[in-house]
Amino acid sequence: MSRYRLAIDMGGTDIKTGVVDEQFRIIRRHVIPTGPDRPFEVVVADMAQAAKDVAAMCNLTFKDFPCVGVGVPSCINPHSGLLVFANNTNWRNAPLREELRKHIPIPVYIGNDANCAVVGEAMAGAARGKKDVLMITLGTGLGGGLLMNGKLYLGADGMGMEPGHTVLVHDGIECTCGLKGCLESYGSVIALIRQAHEAMEKHPESCLHKDMADNGGKLNGKIIFDCAIAGDKTAQQVVDQFLEYVANGIGSLVNLFRPEVILIGGGICDAGDYLMNPLNAKLPKYVFASDIIGCPPAIRATLGNAAGTIGAACLDCM
Amino acid sequence: MSRYRLAIDMGGTDIKTGVVDEQFRIIRRHVIPTGPDRPFEVVVADMAQAAKDVAAMCNLTFKDFPCVGVGVPSCINPHSGLLVFANNTNWRNAPLREELRKHIPIPVYIGNDANCAVVGEAMAGAARGKKDVLMITLGTGLGGGLLMNGKLYLGADGMGMEPGHTVLVHDGIECTCGLKGCLESYGSVIALIRQAHEAMEKHPESCLHKDMADNGGKLNGKIIFDCAIAGDKTAQQVVDQFLEYVANGIGSLVNLFRPEVILIGGGICDAGDYLMNPLNAKLPKYVFASDIIGCPPAIRATLGNAAGTIGAACLDCM
Numbered sequence: 153m154s155r156y157r158l159a160i161d162m163g164g165t166d167i168k169t170g171v172v173d174e175q176f177r178i179i180r181r182h183v184i185p186t187g188p189d190r191p192f193e194v195v196v197a198d199m200a201q202a203a204k205d206v207a208a209m210c211n212l213t214f215k216d217f218p219c220v221g222v223g224v225p226s227c228i229n230p231h232s233g234l235l236v237f238a239n240n241t242n243w244r245n246a247p248l249r250e251e252l253r254k255h256i257p258i259p260v261y262i263g264n265d266a267n268c269a270v271v272g273e274a275m276a277g278a279a280r281g282k283k284d285v286l287m288i289t290l291g292t293g294l295g296g297g298l299l300m301n302g303k304l305y306l307g308a309d310g311m312g313m314e315p316g317h318t319v320l321v322h323d324g325i326e327c328t329c330g331l332k333g334c335l336e337s338y339g340s341v342i343a344l345i346r347q348a349h350e351a352m353e354k355h356p357e358s359c360l361h362k363d364m365a366d367n368g369g370k371l372n373g374k375i376i377f378d379c380a381i382a383g384d385k386t387a388q389q390v391v392d393q394f395l396e397y398v399a400n401g402i403g404s405l406v407n408l409f410r411p412e413v414i415l416i417g418g419g420i421c422d423a424g425d426y427l428m429n430p431l432n433a434k435l436p437k438y439v440f441a442s443d444i445i446g447c448p449p450a451i452r453a454t455l456g457n458a459a460g461t462i463g464a465a466c467l468d469c470m
Numbered sequence: 471m472s473r474y475r476l477a478i479d480m481g482g483t484d485i486k487t488g489v490v491d492e493q494f495r496i497i498r499r500h501v502i503p504t505g506p507d508r509p510f511e512v513v514v515a516d517m518a519q520a521a522k523d524v525a526a527m528c529n530l531t532f533k534d535f536p537c538v539g540v541g542v543p544s545c546i547n548p549h550s551g552l553l554v555f556a557n558n559t560n561w562r563n564a565p566l567r568e569e570l571r572k573h574i575p576i577p578v579y580i581g582n583d584a585n586c587a588v589v590g591e592a593m594a595g596a597a598r599g600k601k602d603v604l605m606i607t608l609g610t611g612l613g614g615g616l617l618m619n620g621k622l623y624l625g626a627d628g629m630g631m632e633p634g635h636t637v638l639v640h641d642g643i644e645c646t647c648g649l650k651g652c653l654e655s656y657g658s659v660i661a662l663i664r665q666a667h668e669a670m671e672k673h674p675e676s677c678l679h680k681d682m683a684d685n686g687g688k689l690n691g692k693i694i695f696d697c698a699i700a701g702d703k704t705a706q707q708v709v710d711q712f713l714e715y716v717a718n719g720i721g722s723l724v725n726l727f728r729p730e731v732i733l734i735g736g737g738i739c740d741a742g743d744y745l746m747n748p749l750n751a752k753l754p755k756y757v758f759a760s761d762i763i764g765c766p767p768a769i770r771a772t773l774g775n776a777a778g779t780i781g782a783a784c785l786d787c788m
Contacts, residue, residue: 227759227762227763236762236763237759237762237763244762283626284625284626300618300623305618306728307602307726307727307728307729308601308602308728308729308730308766309728309730309763309764310728311728311763312726312727312728313725313726313727313728314725314726314758315725315726317722317725317758318636318722318723318725318726319637319638319718319719319721319722319756320637320640321639321640322638322639322642322656322714322715322718324640329758329759330759331721331755331756331758333718338640396640397640400637400640400651401637403637403649404635404636404637405636405726407630407631407632407633407635407636408625408630408631408632408633408636408723408726409625409630409631410624410625410626410627410628410629410630410631411625411626412626412627437649438637438649440632440635440647440649441545441555441647441648444545444554444555444562445545445554445555445627445629446627448626
């Protein structure tokens with residue numbers, strides 16, 4: 153048996169598979185389209201085939217690995233192996249592990265994609281050597297995971313945790329999940345874009361208008377941060393308020409979890425210090441008794457998209 | 471060595487000590503005033519003496535116990551033994567365990583009072599046999615604790631968790647802790663009384679006015695619930711809105727922790743079904759995908775004030 157690990161990282165767009173070595177590096181990658189509108193069994197067969205294929209590219213077969221780890225952007229029950237609920241595919245209580253095992257002759261571990269990301273960062277990224285880690289991913293949505301004493305926190309039914317769907321504003325903006333006032337509705341990139349659009353209506357002088365037009369009329373997180381960094385007052389106010397929301401949401405989680413460190417992932421991290429410095433400056437304001445008991449630092453995740461693949465490959469360690 | 475356990479449950483008003491038997495019953499109690507304005511060393515000497523005294527009442531000495539468990543209403547670091555921060559005494563980084571050990575010749579375990587309560591309920595109360603339990607105490611403040619896989623959740627520095635100081639309303643009402651919009655500022659008994667006073671100003675016809683006058687001009691949680699149960703529309707609206715806040719706060723915690731069960735403690739529980747039925751009816755509205763993944767039940771804690779003593783006595787099991 154080789155000392156390599158095998159991972160399937162399923163997203164709404166792509167199924168990424170990878171072979172990970174002992175140093176937790178992805179030594180071979182393979183990507184196929186997800187085709188999320190196809191029947192569950194067909195997508196699962198493709199996932200297994202893609203894993204088999206990436207192994208073959210390394211002259212390996214399933215039997216060369218101790219197990220396969222699978223990350224999916226869904227509510228997962230790792231105990232029963234059910235994919236309980238997936239927004240982007242509309243699957244409900246789908247027997248993911250059982251279906252995968254029809255094609256894969258070795259043990260299969262499944263996990264939520266946000267949980268895989270924190271596992272990846274813990275094994276090979278910014279959280280290496282840390283035992284109590286809160287990771288927040290600021291992407292299209294707002295996701296996250298928690299390591300407690302070196303182990304992934306899953307809750308009684310395996311469906312913890314959903315930091316994006318904790319409350320930030322009671323009776324606030326309706327979230328895509330149907331709840332109201334969720335952190336995700338204020339602290340995700342989708343929310344940032346909405347906040348920028350609202351500000352742009354009041355500020356026709358803002359550079360955001362021109363930069364959006366130059367981008368085919370579409371705003372994104374990078375444009376908003378770039379305008380702010382370039383000195384546009386409207387963009388700066390939008391980013392500042394956005395970071396207040398994010399800091400309040402994260403501070404609230406710190407009051408529960410008291411992690412050693414907070415990892416920030418997601419595309420927005422490319423803004424670097426322009427994101428992390430004000431976020432760290434704002435955080436203590438939202439942390440209970442931070443002047444006495446302190447506030448853990450927020451740092452950037454380092455693996456980017458690879459975190460999900462590496463984390464899935466290491467799910468059996470959790 | 472006896473099979474009894476020894477506990478010190480320190481509050482702002484009283485220091486309660488107790489001897490607990492193998493069935494987790496308090497077989498002897500002893501209560502002395504805390505005198506929180508006195509020097510730390512003097513209060514701690516009294517705590518140790520009160521523990522010695524309650525043991526003596528059972529014809530036992532310290533040497534008859536494996537350890538002493540101590541609950542305090544403070545931020546505690548159970549690893550270092552420091553009482554980091556106590557609101558009601560103004561102590562900061564006080565060496566609680568070290569000071570106790572000057573008087574107590576056996577191991578000393580220390581814990582936050584809300585954490586002791588969930589340990590007590592897990593050992594001998596409503597959470598017996600459960601492994602993943604969220605307890606919320608609706609008292610003067612709003613506190614709570616979490617059992618994860620049968621163990622007390624403490625966070626990296628031992629100072630988790632503070633559910634009362636998670637956010638419910640971004641930039642909302644200022645909390646006693648200095649943060650804004652904390653769940654405690656909307657879901658504690660103090661908050662309920664504030665909400666009732668606000669409603670009374672608009673509703674001179676409410677029975678709340680008379681019942682408050684009959685109580686020497688002071689409102690309390692029981693009066694508000696009693697008026698609501700008796701059919702007073704204003705009191706009913708106050709209670710209904712209060713329970714929306716509580717349900718939203720707890721639902722948000724469910725989205726993180728996914729416990730098997732939610733225990734509700736605190737004096738307000740005396741309202742019984744009038745509290746628990748609407749709370750359970752409202753909860754799913756605030757739980758992510760509750761129609762698909764379900765919502766754990768909220769049930770009443772059963773030990774009342776004894777939970778803190780029994781839990782302190784069992785801290786060594788956690």
